[in-house]
Amino acid sequence: MFSSLEFFIVEAFRSIRRGGLMTSVAVVTIAVSLTIFGTFLLLVLNLGNIVSVVSSRMDLTAYTQKDLSLDEAAAIQLKLSRLPGVEKVEFTSKTEAWNKFKGDFGGKFALDEVIRENPLPHTFAVQVRTPDQLTQVARTISNLADIDEVRYSGQLIKQMQTLVGAVRLGGLSLVILLSLATLLIVVNTIRLTVLARETDLYIMKLVGATNSFVKWPFIIEGVIIGLLGGGVACLVLKVSYESTVLRLTQALPFLPLVGDTFLLTAIYAVTVIGGMALGIMGGYISVSRALKNEV
Amino acid sequence: MIELTNVFKTYSSGIESLYDINLHIGKEEFVFLVGSSGAGKTTLLKLVYREERPTSGKVVVDRVNVAELDASQIPFLRRNIGVVFQDFKLLAKRTVFENVAFALRVTGAPRSTIRRKAMQALELVGMLRRVNSFPHELSGGEKQRVCIARAIVNNPPILLADEPTGNLDPATSWDILQLLDKINKRNTTVVVATHNKSIVDEMKKRVVVLENGRLVRDQQLGMYHV
Numbered sequence: 001m002f003s004s005l006e007f008f009i010v011e012a013f014r015s016i017r018r019g020g021l022m023t024s025v026a027v028v029t030i031a032v033s034l035t036i037f038g039t040f041l042l043l044v045l046n047l048g049n050i051v052s053v054v055s056s057r058m059d060l061t062a063y064t065q066k067d068l069s070l071d072e073a074a075a076i077q078l079k080l081s082r083l084p085g086v087e088k089v090e091f092t093s094k095t096e097a098w099n100k101f102k103g104d105f106g107g108k109f110a111l112d113e114v115i116r117e118n119p120l121p122h123t124f125a126v127q128v129r130t131p132d133q134l135t136q137v138a139r140t141i142s143n144l145a146d147i148d149e150v151r152y153s154g155q156l157i158k159q160m161q162t163l164v165g166a167v168r169l170g171g172l173s174l175v176i177l178l179s180l181a182t183l184l185i186v187v188n189t190i191r192l193t194v195l196a197r198e199t200d201l202y203i204m205k206l207v208g209a210t211n212s213f214v215k216w217p218f219i220i221e222g223v224i225i226g227l228l229g230g231g232v233a234c235l236v237l238k239v240s241y242e243s244t245v246l247r248l249t250q251a252l253p254f255l256p257l258v259g260d261t262f263l264l265t266a267i268y269a270v271t272v273i274g275g276m277a278l279g280i281m282g283g284y285i286s287v288s289r290a291l292k293n294e295v
Numbered sequence: 296m297i298e299l300t301n302v303f304k305t306y307s308s309g310i311e312s313l314y315d316i317n318l319h320i321g322k323e324e325f326v327f328l329v330g331s332s333g334a335g336k337t338t339l340l341k342l343v344y345r346e347e348r349p350t351s352g353k354v355v356v357d358r359v360n361v362a363e364l365d366a367s368q369i370p371f372l373r374r375n376i377g378v379v380f381q382d383f384k385l386l387a388k389r390t391v392f393e394n395v396a397f398a399l400r401v402t403g404a405p406r407s408t409i410r411r412k413a414m415q416a417l418e419l420v421g422m423l424r425r426v427n428s429f430p431h432e433l434s435g436g437e438k439q440r441v442c443i444a445r446a447i448v449n450n451p452p453i454l455l456a457d458e459p460t461g462n463l464d465p466a467t468s469w470d471i472l473q474l475l476d477k478i479n480k481r482n483t484t485v486v487v488a489t490h491n492k493s494i495v496d497e498m499k500k501r502v503v504v505l506e507n508g509r510l511v512r513d514q515q516l517g518m519y520h521v
Binding site: 204210 | 344371400445
Protein backbone atom coordinates (compact mmCIF):
# COMPACT_ATOMS: atom_id res chain seq x y z
CA MET A 1 0.00 0.00 0.00
CA PHE A 2 2.76 2.43 0.89
CA SER A 3 4.48 2.05 -2.45
CA SER A 4 1.18 3.20 -3.96
CA LEU A 5 0.84 6.28 -1.76
CA GLU A 6 3.09 8.39 -3.95
CA PHE A 7 1.12 7.21 -6.98
CA PHE A 8 -2.18 8.24 -5.34
CA ILE A 9 -0.88 11.69 -4.50
CA VAL A 10 0.56 12.24 -7.97
CA GLU A 11 -2.76 11.09 -9.46
CA ALA A 12 -4.72 13.44 -7.20
CA PHE A 13 -2.66 16.48 -8.22
CA ARG A 14 -2.89 15.44 -11.84
CA SER A 15 -6.67 15.31 -11.56
CA ILE A 16 -6.80 18.71 -9.85
CA ARG A 17 -4.69 20.26 -12.61
CA ARG A 18 -6.95 18.73 -15.21
CA GLY A 19 -10.09 19.73 -13.29
CA GLY A 20 -9.22 23.42 -13.83
CA LEU A 21 -12.35 25.53 -13.54
CA MET A 22 -14.40 22.92 -11.68
CA THR A 23 -11.68 22.54 -9.07
CA SER A 24 -11.67 26.31 -8.54
CA VAL A 25 -15.47 26.29 -8.22
CA ALA A 26 -15.27 23.59 -5.56
CA VAL A 27 -12.57 25.47 -3.64
CA VAL A 28 -14.50 28.76 -3.76
CA THR A 29 -17.76 27.06 -2.72
CA ILE A 30 -16.15 25.44 0.27
CA ALA A 31 -14.42 28.71 1.17
CA VAL A 32 -17.66 30.74 0.98
CA SER A 33 -19.71 28.23 2.98
CA LEU A 34 -17.08 27.90 5.66
CA THR A 35 -16.65 31.66 5.88
CA ILE A 36 -20.37 32.01 6.58
CA PHE A 37 -20.12 29.09 9.00
CA GLY A 38 -17.22 30.73 10.83
CA THR A 39 -18.90 34.11 10.87
CA PHE A 40 -21.88 32.59 12.64
CA LEU A 41 -19.65 30.82 15.08
CA LEU A 42 -17.86 34.08 15.92
CA LEU A 43 -21.15 35.97 16.17
CA VAL A 44 -22.67 33.47 18.58
CA LEU A 45 -19.49 33.33 20.58
CA ASN A 46 -19.38 37.10 20.96
CA LEU A 47 -23.06 37.46 21.78
CA GLY A 48 -22.69 34.81 24.45
CA ASN A 49 -19.67 36.62 25.78
CA ILE A 50 -21.47 39.96 25.90
CA VAL A 51 -24.41 38.43 27.75
CA SER A 52 -22.25 36.70 30.31
CA VAL A 53 -20.06 39.75 30.91
CA VAL A 54 -23.00 42.12 31.09
CA SER A 55 -24.99 39.87 33.38
CA SER A 56 -22.01 39.30 35.64
CA ARG A 57 -21.84 43.05 36.06
CA MET A 58 -25.52 43.12 36.88
CA ASP A 59 -26.16 43.45 40.52
CA LEU A 60 -29.31 44.21 42.34
CA THR A 61 -30.00 47.16 44.54
CA ALA A 62 -31.96 46.77 47.75
CA TYR A 63 -33.49 49.80 49.49
CA THR A 64 -34.27 49.76 53.20
CA GLN A 65 -37.18 51.35 54.96
CA LYS A 66 -36.38 55.04 55.43
CA ASP A 67 -36.24 55.18 59.19
CA LEU A 68 -33.76 52.37 59.72
CA SER A 69 -30.81 53.05 61.97
CA LEU A 70 -27.23 52.34 60.98
CA ASP A 71 -27.04 49.43 63.43
CA GLU A 72 -30.12 47.85 62.00
CA ALA A 73 -28.70 48.33 58.53
CA ALA A 74 -25.46 46.65 59.56
CA ALA A 75 -27.47 43.65 60.78
CA ILE A 76 -29.23 43.45 57.42
CA GLN A 77 -25.90 43.66 55.59
CA LEU A 78 -24.66 40.66 57.58
CA LYS A 79 -27.86 38.78 56.77
CA LEU A 80 -27.59 39.60 53.07
CA SER A 81 -23.97 38.54 52.79
CA ARG A 82 -24.90 35.15 54.24
CA LEU A 83 -27.63 34.47 51.69
CA PRO A 84 -26.81 31.60 49.30
CA GLY A 85 -25.62 32.83 45.89
CA VAL A 86 -24.51 36.22 47.15
CA GLU A 87 -20.99 37.21 46.22
CA LYS A 88 -20.59 40.67 47.68
CA VAL A 89 -22.67 43.27 49.49
CA GLU A 90 -21.81 46.97 49.44
CA PHE A 91 -23.50 49.29 51.81
CA THR A 92 -24.25 52.93 51.15
CA SER A 93 -25.78 54.80 54.06
CA LYS A 94 -28.58 57.25 53.47
CA THR A 95 -26.26 60.10 54.46
CA GLU A 96 -23.61 59.07 51.98
CA ALA A 97 -26.24 58.70 49.31
CA TRP A 98 -27.66 62.09 50.08
CA ASN A 99 -24.26 63.75 50.03
CA LYS A 100 -23.43 62.09 46.76
CA PHE A 101 -26.74 63.17 45.35
CA LYS A 102 -26.17 66.69 46.46
CA GLY A 103 -22.67 66.57 45.05
CA ASP A 104 -23.97 65.45 41.71
CA PHE A 105 -26.20 68.48 41.56
CA GLY A 106 -23.72 70.55 43.45
CA GLY A 107 -23.81 74.30 43.07
CA LYS A 108 -26.89 74.40 40.87
CA PHE A 109 -29.19 75.07 43.74
CA ALA A 110 -29.17 74.47 47.45
CA LEU A 111 -31.13 71.26 47.93
CA ASP A 112 -30.91 71.55 51.71
CA GLU A 113 -33.06 74.61 51.60
CA VAL A 114 -35.77 72.92 49.60
CA ILE A 115 -35.68 69.53 51.25
CA ARG A 116 -34.89 69.68 54.92
CA GLU A 117 -34.85 66.02 55.68
CA ASN A 118 -32.83 63.39 53.85
CA PRO A 119 -35.45 61.56 51.71
CA LEU A 120 -33.19 58.66 50.73
CA PRO A 121 -33.05 55.15 52.26
CA HIS A 122 -29.93 53.12 52.94
CA THR A 123 -28.97 51.04 49.92
CA PHE A 124 -27.22 47.73 49.45
CA ALA A 125 -25.55 46.81 46.15
CA VAL A 126 -25.67 43.01 46.03
CA GLN A 127 -23.58 41.01 43.58
CA VAL A 128 -24.63 37.44 42.87
CA ARG A 129 -22.27 34.63 41.92
CA THR A 130 -24.01 33.62 38.66
CA PRO A 131 -26.57 35.56 36.64
CA ASP A 132 -29.22 32.86 36.88
CA GLN A 133 -29.28 33.23 40.68
CA LEU A 134 -30.27 36.85 40.37
CA THR A 135 -34.03 36.34 40.32
CA GLN A 136 -34.01 33.94 43.26
CA VAL A 137 -31.80 36.18 45.40
CA ALA A 138 -33.90 39.22 44.52
CA ARG A 139 -37.05 37.44 45.65
CA THR A 140 -35.48 36.33 48.94
CA ILE A 141 -34.22 39.83 49.71
CA SER A 142 -37.49 41.56 48.92
CA ASN A 143 -39.24 39.27 51.41
CA LEU A 144 -36.94 40.37 54.21
CA ALA A 145 -38.39 42.69 56.84
CA ASP A 146 -37.02 46.22 56.70
CA ILE A 147 -36.39 45.96 52.97
CA ASP A 148 -38.61 48.31 51.08
CA GLU A 149 -37.78 47.55 47.50
CA VAL A 150 -35.40 45.53 45.29
CA ARG A 151 -34.42 46.59 41.79
CA TYR A 152 -32.54 44.66 39.17
CA SER A 153 -32.48 44.29 35.39
CA GLY A 154 -33.55 40.64 35.27
CA GLN A 155 -35.86 41.26 32.38
CA LEU A 156 -33.02 42.54 30.19
CA ILE A 157 -30.83 39.55 30.96
CA LYS A 158 -33.64 37.16 30.17
CA GLN A 159 -34.22 38.85 26.84
CA MET A 160 -30.57 38.75 25.97
CA GLN A 161 -30.34 35.09 26.84
CA THR A 162 -33.35 34.39 24.63
CA LEU A 163 -31.68 36.32 21.83
CA VAL A 164 -28.46 34.34 22.16
CA GLY A 165 -30.45 31.11 22.21
CA ALA A 166 -32.27 32.10 19.02
CA VAL A 167 -29.07 33.10 17.27
CA ARG A 168 -27.46 29.88 18.37
CA LEU A 169 -30.38 27.77 17.12
CA GLY A 170 -30.74 29.72 13.86
CA GLY A 171 -27.02 29.65 13.31
CA LEU A 172 -26.86 25.94 13.94
CA SER A 173 -29.64 25.12 11.48
CA LEU A 174 -28.11 27.45 8.93
CA VAL A 175 -24.73 25.81 9.41
CA ILE A 176 -26.22 22.34 8.91
CA LEU A 177 -28.05 23.44 5.76
CA LEU A 178 -24.95 25.15 4.44
CA SER A 179 -22.81 22.09 5.09
CA LEU A 180 -25.29 19.89 3.22
CA ALA A 181 -25.42 22.32 0.29
CA THR A 182 -21.64 22.52 0.22
CA LEU A 183 -21.33 18.76 0.36
CA LEU A 184 -23.73 18.42 -2.59
CA ILE A 185 -21.75 20.92 -4.64
CA VAL A 186 -18.44 19.32 -3.76
CA VAL A 187 -19.79 15.85 -4.59
CA ASN A 188 -21.04 17.04 -7.95
CA THR A 189 -17.85 18.90 -8.72
CA ILE A 190 -15.66 15.91 -8.00
CA ARG A 191 -18.16 13.72 -9.84
CA LEU A 192 -17.61 15.81 -12.94
CA THR A 193 -13.91 15.10 -12.76
CA VAL A 194 -14.77 11.43 -12.18
CA LEU A 195 -17.09 11.36 -15.20
CA ALA A 196 -14.39 12.99 -17.30
CA ARG A 197 -12.22 10.03 -16.36
CA GLU A 198 -14.75 7.27 -16.89
CA THR A 199 -12.52 5.54 -19.44
CA ASP A 200 -9.68 5.71 -16.94
CA LEU A 201 -11.87 4.10 -14.29
CA TYR A 202 -12.96 1.40 -16.74
CA ILE A 203 -9.37 0.62 -17.66
CA MET A 204 -8.27 0.64 -14.03
CA LYS A 205 -10.96 -1.89 -13.16
CA LEU A 206 -10.13 -3.90 -16.27
CA VAL A 207 -6.48 -4.35 -15.40
CA GLY A 208 -7.44 -5.50 -11.92
CA ALA A 209 -7.48 -2.41 -9.71
CA THR A 210 -9.43 -2.89 -6.48
CA ASN A 211 -12.14 -0.38 -5.64
CA SER A 212 -10.13 1.12 -2.80
CA PHE A 213 -7.16 1.59 -5.13
CA VAL A 214 -9.38 3.51 -7.55
CA LYS A 215 -10.89 5.56 -4.72
CA TRP A 216 -7.75 6.82 -3.00
CA PRO A 217 -6.68 9.41 -5.58
CA PHE A 218 -10.16 10.94 -5.55
CA ILE A 219 -10.26 11.04 -1.76
CA ILE A 220 -6.85 12.72 -1.68
CA GLU A 221 -8.11 15.14 -4.32
CA GLY A 222 -11.01 15.89 -1.96
CA VAL A 223 -8.61 16.48 0.93
CA ILE A 224 -6.57 18.95 -1.13
CA ILE A 225 -9.63 20.83 -2.43
CA GLY A 226 -11.08 20.89 1.09
CA LEU A 227 -7.85 22.13 2.66
CA LEU A 228 -7.57 24.89 0.07
CA GLY A 229 -11.19 25.97 0.61
CA GLY A 230 -10.92 25.73 4.39
CA GLY A 231 -7.61 27.59 4.36
CA VAL A 232 -9.06 30.46 2.35
CA ALA A 233 -12.08 30.64 4.69
CA CYS A 234 -9.78 30.61 7.73
CA LEU A 235 -7.68 33.44 6.33
CA VAL A 236 -10.71 35.56 5.42
CA LEU A 237 -12.23 35.01 8.87
CA LYS A 238 -9.02 35.84 10.73
CA VAL A 239 -8.31 39.02 8.80
CA SER A 240 -11.89 40.31 8.86
CA TYR A 241 -12.49 39.43 12.51
CA GLU A 242 -9.32 41.11 13.66
CA SER A 243 -10.05 44.29 11.72
CA THR A 244 -13.67 44.30 12.96
CA VAL A 245 -12.57 43.89 16.56
CA LEU A 246 -10.05 46.69 16.12
CA ARG A 247 -12.65 49.06 14.72
CA LEU A 248 -15.37 48.13 17.21
CA THR A 249 -13.14 48.49 20.25
CA GLN A 250 -12.27 51.98 19.08
CA ALA A 251 -15.90 52.93 18.56
CA LEU A 252 -17.44 51.02 21.48
CA PRO A 253 -14.65 50.39 23.98
CA PHE A 254 -17.03 49.01 26.61
CA LEU A 255 -18.16 46.13 24.34
CA PRO A 256 -16.68 42.90 25.67
CA LEU A 257 -15.50 41.17 22.42
CA VAL A 258 -13.82 37.81 22.42
CA GLY A 259 -10.08 38.15 22.09
CA ASP A 260 -9.17 34.78 23.56
CA THR A 261 -6.53 33.44 21.19
CA PHE A 262 -7.10 29.82 22.14
CA LEU A 263 -10.83 29.99 21.41
CA LEU A 264 -10.28 31.87 18.15
CA THR A 265 -7.58 29.44 17.03
CA ALA A 266 -10.01 26.62 17.74
CA ILE A 267 -12.61 28.24 15.47
CA TYR A 268 -10.08 28.78 12.70
CA ALA A 269 -8.97 25.17 13.05
CA VAL A 270 -12.58 24.01 12.87
CA THR A 271 -13.01 25.78 9.52
CA VAL A 272 -9.92 24.13 8.05
CA ILE A 273 -10.85 20.69 9.40
CA GLY A 274 -14.44 21.21 8.26
CA GLY A 275 -13.20 21.97 4.75
CA MET A 276 -11.12 18.84 4.78
CA ALA A 277 -14.04 16.73 6.00
CA LEU A 278 -16.28 18.14 3.27
CA GLY A 279 -13.64 17.41 0.67
CA ILE A 280 -13.10 13.83 1.85
CA MET A 281 -16.82 13.10 1.92
CA GLY A 282 -17.27 14.73 -1.49
CA GLY A 283 -14.49 12.67 -3.04
CA TYR A 284 -15.61 9.45 -1.42
CA ILE A 285 -19.30 9.75 -2.29
CA SER A 286 -18.73 10.76 -5.89
CA VAL A 287 -16.22 8.04 -6.72
CA SER A 288 -18.29 5.39 -4.93
CA ARG A 289 -21.30 6.35 -7.01
CA ALA A 290 -19.26 6.17 -10.20
CA LEU A 291 -17.83 2.78 -9.26
CA LYS A 292 -21.31 1.37 -8.69
CA ASN A 293 -21.97 1.88 -12.40
CA GLU A 294 -18.68 0.36 -13.39
CA VAL A 295 -17.88 -3.20 -14.44
CA MET B 296 -8.31 -23.34 -18.45
CA ILE B 297 -11.68 -21.95 -19.52
CA GLU B 298 -14.83 -24.02 -19.34
CA LEU B 299 -18.37 -22.90 -20.14
CA THR B 300 -21.19 -25.29 -19.22
CA ASN B 301 -24.80 -24.71 -20.34
CA VAL B 302 -24.26 -20.98 -20.44
CA PHE B 303 -27.20 -18.74 -21.24
CA LYS B 304 -27.05 -14.97 -21.32
CA THR B 305 -30.07 -12.75 -21.78
CA TYR B 306 -29.56 -9.01 -21.27
CA SER B 307 -32.02 -7.09 -19.15
CA SER B 308 -33.30 -5.50 -22.38
CA GLY B 309 -34.52 -8.99 -23.33
CA ILE B 310 -31.92 -9.59 -26.00
CA GLU B 311 -30.79 -13.19 -25.96
CA SER B 312 -27.05 -13.07 -26.50
CA LEU B 313 -25.86 -16.61 -25.73
CA TYR B 314 -27.86 -19.83 -25.83
CA ASP B 315 -26.72 -23.04 -24.14
CA ILE B 316 -22.99 -22.66 -24.77
CA ASN B 317 -20.69 -25.56 -23.87
CA LEU B 318 -17.05 -24.91 -24.54
CA HIS B 319 -13.75 -26.15 -23.16
CA ILE B 320 -10.52 -24.31 -23.86
CA GLY B 321 -7.40 -26.06 -22.61
CA LYS B 322 -4.19 -24.67 -21.22
CA GLU B 323 -1.98 -22.84 -23.74
CA GLU B 324 -4.48 -23.30 -26.57
CA PHE B 325 -4.97 -20.73 -29.37
CA VAL B 326 -8.65 -20.38 -30.27
CA PHE B 327 -10.44 -18.22 -32.82
CA LEU B 328 -13.97 -17.22 -31.84
CA VAL B 329 -15.67 -16.29 -35.11
CA GLY B 330 -19.06 -15.11 -36.22
CA SER B 331 -20.74 -12.01 -37.57
CA SER B 332 -21.39 -8.92 -35.46
CA GLY B 333 -23.97 -9.64 -32.78
CA ALA B 334 -23.27 -13.39 -32.76
CA GLY B 335 -22.26 -13.21 -29.09
CA LYS B 336 -18.45 -13.22 -29.31
CA THR B 337 -17.94 -10.15 -27.15
CA THR B 338 -20.48 -11.33 -24.58
CA LEU B 339 -18.70 -14.66 -24.28
CA LEU B 340 -15.38 -12.92 -23.62
CA LYS B 341 -17.03 -10.58 -21.10
CA LEU B 342 -18.31 -13.59 -19.15
CA VAL B 343 -14.74 -14.86 -18.83
CA TYR B 344 -13.32 -11.65 -17.31
CA ARG B 345 -16.57 -11.06 -15.40
CA GLU B 346 -17.70 -7.83 -16.96
CA GLU B 347 -20.98 -9.73 -17.38
CA ARG B 348 -22.53 -12.63 -15.50
CA PRO B 349 -24.35 -15.46 -17.25
CA THR B 350 -28.12 -15.70 -16.78
CA SER B 351 -27.51 -19.37 -16.03
CA GLY B 352 -24.71 -21.87 -16.39
CA LYS B 353 -21.14 -22.13 -15.19
CA VAL B 354 -18.08 -20.19 -16.37
CA VAL B 355 -15.01 -21.80 -14.85
CA VAL B 356 -11.69 -20.01 -15.24
CA ASP B 357 -8.67 -21.76 -13.76
CA ARG B 358 -10.88 -24.01 -11.60
CA VAL B 359 -12.98 -21.09 -10.26
CA ASN B 360 -16.60 -20.52 -11.26
CA VAL B 361 -16.38 -16.81 -11.99
CA ALA B 362 -20.15 -16.57 -12.41
CA GLU B 363 -20.39 -16.93 -8.63
CA LEU B 364 -17.26 -14.92 -7.82
CA ASP B 365 -17.57 -12.38 -5.02
CA ALA B 366 -17.24 -8.81 -6.32
CA SER B 367 -14.22 -8.20 -4.10
CA GLN B 368 -12.38 -11.03 -5.87
CA ILE B 369 -12.93 -9.72 -9.42
CA PRO B 370 -9.76 -7.54 -9.47
CA PHE B 371 -7.66 -10.62 -8.72
CA LEU B 372 -9.36 -12.60 -11.49
CA ARG B 373 -8.58 -9.80 -13.92
CA ARG B 374 -4.92 -9.71 -13.00
CA ASN B 375 -4.78 -13.23 -14.44
CA ILE B 376 -6.55 -12.30 -17.66
CA GLY B 377 -5.12 -9.87 -20.22
CA VAL B 378 -7.71 -8.17 -22.46
CA VAL B 379 -7.10 -6.50 -25.83
CA PHE B 380 -9.74 -4.38 -27.60
CA GLN B 381 -10.52 -3.22 -31.09
CA ASP B 382 -10.47 0.42 -29.89
CA PHE B 383 -7.32 -0.15 -27.79
CA LYS B 384 -8.60 1.68 -24.66
CA LEU B 385 -5.33 3.40 -23.93
CA LEU B 386 -5.09 6.30 -21.50
CA ALA B 387 -4.80 9.29 -23.83
CA LYS B 388 -2.84 11.56 -21.51
CA ARG B 389 -0.22 9.02 -20.55
CA THR B 390 2.85 7.85 -22.38
CA VAL B 391 3.29 4.37 -23.79
CA PHE B 392 5.40 3.41 -20.79
CA GLU B 393 2.85 4.79 -18.30
CA ASN B 394 0.02 2.96 -20.02
CA VAL B 395 1.78 -0.36 -19.62
CA ALA B 396 3.09 0.42 -16.13
CA PHE B 397 -0.46 1.29 -15.07
CA ALA B 398 -1.52 -2.36 -15.09
CA LEU B 399 1.31 -3.12 -12.66
CA ARG B 400 0.77 -0.07 -10.48
CA VAL B 401 -2.73 -1.21 -9.56
CA THR B 402 -1.28 -4.43 -8.19
CA GLY B 403 0.87 -2.38 -5.82
CA ALA B 404 4.11 -3.71 -7.31
CA PRO B 405 7.32 -1.93 -6.28
CA ARG B 406 8.65 0.71 -8.64
CA SER B 407 11.72 -1.24 -9.77
CA THR B 408 9.59 -4.28 -10.65
CA ILE B 409 7.16 -2.08 -12.55
CA ARG B 410 9.93 -0.56 -14.64
CA ARG B 411 11.60 -3.89 -15.42
CA LYS B 412 8.41 -5.76 -16.33
CA ALA B 413 6.93 -2.88 -18.36
CA MET B 414 10.14 -2.60 -20.39
CA GLN B 415 10.18 -6.37 -20.94
CA ALA B 416 6.58 -6.34 -22.21
CA LEU B 417 7.30 -3.38 -24.49
CA GLU B 418 10.36 -5.14 -25.84
CA LEU B 419 8.31 -8.25 -26.58
CA VAL B 420 5.80 -6.27 -28.66
CA GLY B 421 8.58 -4.28 -30.35
CA MET B 422 7.65 -0.86 -28.92
CA LEU B 423 10.80 0.01 -26.98
CA ARG B 424 11.53 2.89 -29.37
CA ARG B 425 8.26 4.61 -28.53
CA VAL B 426 8.13 4.39 -24.73
CA ASN B 427 7.83 8.16 -24.31
CA SER B 428 5.26 8.74 -27.04
CA PHE B 429 1.62 9.49 -26.37
CA PRO B 430 -1.13 7.31 -27.91
CA HIS B 431 -2.20 10.02 -30.40
CA GLU B 432 1.31 9.98 -31.86
CA LEU B 433 1.07 6.26 -32.68
CA SER B 434 -0.32 4.37 -35.67
CA GLY B 435 -3.18 1.90 -35.17
CA GLY B 436 -0.83 -1.06 -35.25
CA GLU B 437 1.47 0.56 -32.70
CA LYS B 438 -1.46 1.33 -30.38
CA GLN B 439 -2.53 -2.29 -30.54
CA ARG B 440 1.01 -3.38 -29.67
CA VAL B 441 0.94 -1.14 -26.60
CA CYS B 442 -2.46 -2.53 -25.67
CA ILE B 443 -1.08 -6.07 -25.95
CA ALA B 444 1.96 -5.11 -23.86
CA ARG B 445 -0.39 -3.82 -21.16
CA ALA B 446 -2.44 -7.03 -21.34
CA ILE B 447 0.56 -9.31 -20.85
CA VAL B 448 2.65 -7.23 -18.44
CA ASN B 449 1.31 -9.18 -15.44
CA ASN B 450 2.22 -12.47 -17.19
CA PRO B 451 -1.41 -13.63 -17.16
CA PRO B 452 -2.08 -17.25 -18.12
CA ILE B 453 -4.97 -16.09 -20.33
CA LEU B 454 -5.08 -13.42 -23.05
CA LEU B 455 -8.44 -12.42 -24.57
CA ALA B 456 -8.57 -10.29 -27.74
CA ASP B 457 -11.84 -8.79 -28.95
CA GLU B 458 -11.54 -7.90 -32.66
CA PRO B 459 -7.89 -6.89 -32.24
CA THR B 460 -7.52 -6.21 -35.97
CA GLY B 461 -10.86 -4.46 -36.47
CA ASN B 462 -9.24 -1.07 -37.00
CA LEU B 463 -6.08 -2.23 -38.79
CA ASP B 464 -5.00 -2.77 -42.40
CA PRO B 465 -4.31 -6.37 -43.57
CA ALA B 466 -0.52 -6.24 -43.27
CA THR B 467 -0.64 -4.76 -39.78
CA SER B 468 -3.36 -7.23 -38.80
CA TRP B 469 -1.08 -10.03 -39.82
CA ASP B 470 1.76 -8.61 -37.68
CA ILE B 471 -0.56 -8.42 -34.67
CA LEU B 472 -1.65 -12.04 -35.12
CA GLN B 473 1.99 -13.10 -35.34
CA LEU B 474 2.55 -11.31 -32.07
CA LEU B 475 -0.42 -13.06 -30.43
CA ASP B 476 0.91 -16.37 -31.72
CA LYS B 477 4.30 -15.58 -30.20
CA ILE B 478 2.63 -14.86 -26.86
CA ASN B 479 0.69 -18.12 -27.12
CA LYS B 480 3.97 -19.99 -27.58
CA ARG B 481 5.17 -18.45 -24.31
CA ASN B 482 2.61 -20.61 -22.49
CA THR B 483 -0.38 -18.28 -22.61
CA THR B 484 -3.90 -19.38 -23.50
CA VAL B 485 -5.09 -17.02 -26.27
CA VAL B 486 -8.69 -16.48 -27.38
CA VAL B 487 -9.23 -14.14 -30.34
CA ALA B 488 -12.72 -13.01 -31.30
CA THR B 489 -12.73 -11.90 -34.94
CA HIS B 490 -14.60 -11.80 -38.19
CA ASN B 491 -11.39 -11.42 -40.20
CA LYS B 492 -11.68 -14.40 -42.56
CA SER B 493 -8.26 -14.25 -44.21
CA ILE B 494 -6.42 -14.29 -40.89
CA VAL B 495 -8.41 -17.22 -39.51
CA ASP B 496 -7.84 -19.19 -42.69
CA GLU B 497 -4.13 -18.43 -42.75
CA MET B 498 -3.38 -19.25 -39.11
CA LYS B 499 -4.95 -22.72 -39.12
CA LYS B 500 -5.91 -22.79 -35.43
CA ARG B 501 -8.90 -24.11 -33.56
CA VAL B 502 -12.04 -22.30 -34.74
CA VAL B 503 -15.22 -21.92 -32.65
CA VAL B 504 -18.15 -20.49 -34.61
CA LEU B 505 -21.06 -18.60 -33.02
CA GLU B 506 -24.30 -17.82 -34.83
CA ASN B 507 -27.11 -15.90 -33.16
CA GLY B 508 -25.75 -16.82 -29.76
CA ARG B 509 -25.44 -20.55 -30.52
CA LEU B 510 -22.22 -22.49 -30.84
CA VAL B 511 -22.57 -24.08 -34.29
CA ARG B 512 -19.07 -25.41 -35.02
CA ASP B 513 -15.87 -26.24 -33.11
CA GLN B 514 -13.02 -27.44 -35.30
CA GLN B 515 -9.26 -28.00 -34.86
CA LEU B 516 -7.09 -26.48 -37.64
CA GLY B 517 -10.30 -24.88 -38.85
CA MET B 518 -11.24 -22.39 -41.54
CA TYR B 519 -13.62 -19.42 -41.29
CA HIS B 520 -16.13 -21.22 -43.48
CA VAL B 521 -16.54 -24.95 -43.77
